[in-house]
Amino acid sequence: MRVLIIGSGGREHALAWKIGQRADVTELYVAPGNGGTASIAKNVPIKDSDVEGLVAFAKEKAVDLVIPGPELPLTLGVVDAMQAAGIPCFGPSAACAKLEGSKAFAKEVMRAAGVPTAAAGVFSDRASAEAFVREHGAPLVVKADGLAAGKGVVVAMTDDEVRAALDLMFESNAFGAAADTVLIEEFLKGEEVSLLSFCDGKTALPLPSAQDHKAVFDGDKGPNTGGMGAYSPAPVLPDADLEAMADIVTRPILAEMARRGTPFKGILYAGLMMTVEGPKVLEYNVRFGDPECQPLLMRLRSDLADVMKACVDGRLDTVDLEIEERSALGVVLTAKGYPGSYPKGMPITGIEEAEKVETVQVFQAGTKLEDGCVRANGGRVLCVTALGADLKEAQTRAYAGMEKLSMPDSQIRTDIGLKGLRRLGLA
Secondary structure (H helix, E strand, O other), X not given: OEEEEEEOOHHHHHHHHHXXXXXXXXXXXXXXXXXXXXXXXXXXXXXXXXXXXXXXXXXXOOOOEEEEOOHHHHHOOHXXXXXXXXXXXXXXXXXXXXXXXXXXXXXXXXHHHOOOEOOEEEEOOHHHHHHXXXXXXXXXXXXXXOOOOOOOEEEEOOHHHHHHHHHHHHHOOOOHHHHOOEEEEEOOOOEEEEEEEEXXXXXXXXXXXXXXXXXXXXXXXXXEOOOOEEEEOOOOOOHHHHHHHHHHHOXXXXXXXXXXXXXXXXXXXXXXXXXXXXXXXXXXXXXXXXXXXXXXXXXXXXXXXXXXXXXXXXXXXXXXXXXXXXXXXXXXXXXXXXXXXXXXXXXXXXXXXHOOOOOOEXXXXXXXXXXXXXXXXXXXXXXXXXXXXXXXXXXXHHHHHHHOXXXXXXXXXXXXXXXXXXXXXXX
């Protein structure tokens, strides 16, 4: 079996690690990959945005399954292009990827499907947005409509902060075309949790819950990042509630997209806020989250390629997901200064020592292999992930693994999993 994974982050390293466990995988390619994927697969110097180049490579190598990791190639139509070339590709069509590519589109689909979500206004000019703010007042959440690498969301607690967020999007052009349209939503109180499901257009199989940590500093302080760590399961959404939650936030979207003639296949990721009024969807992603992917794949016992092929073929109803009972937790190491400006090129040592800690896997993200040395090459550098009998043990092992690593000019959060432990009465 020949597999091509598209992307260069920790998610893609985790996908390659999981897919590579199959005995019949004869060729495993990652485009463009990173320092970690270089050790377990063949990195291919093709950008994740180069759909034409990716299709040509997949045809040349007679690839049996393509797995896009990030949202960009999905929104650019890589699945459609691969299918047109007769190559199986796990993920949604460009029409379905709009659920992530446009928050305004996702909001419209949610309303049509009857999915609970925050009330919102959609604006393409500053004046009408200002009028909405004057009418409703802070706190509000300001979102760039398009893709912004997980950073196009500002939680504004005062009217001045709302106006500053509008400055950022409309005046400073901080998010480019992604903020040509802006959503302003009601501020929801509660605890966030993620529910990811495998989908084949008509059937949805939910994975265990996960909780991401977006803010850069402990205590959820500082600006949003692409994710500083994650764990699974999240006690706020226990296993016993997964099917009922999928009935509320996942399956109605599948039915609505099918009704529109664009059935959704791939991973549908519902970002939820558990409010006193019940769950409400904050946003949808159309792929594995990063870093949620790392602990989730550590817990997935089913053969990943088999599940993905069942999604592509429309036979997910024949699959039973096997899930590891143990908890998993991942801590992200970033370059100091991220998500703002940050240095690159710092040497990273201790990866092998970290992986000697029981159950620990180090999934590399922003790294490159240079003369045998792993060096930092991005903001989020790696994710140390571990299994444990419970959340506390997974946390202890992940941080024990992190202590074995060394990288100048680095930073981590020290409280990944704390919300879950508090909910369990263990912190």
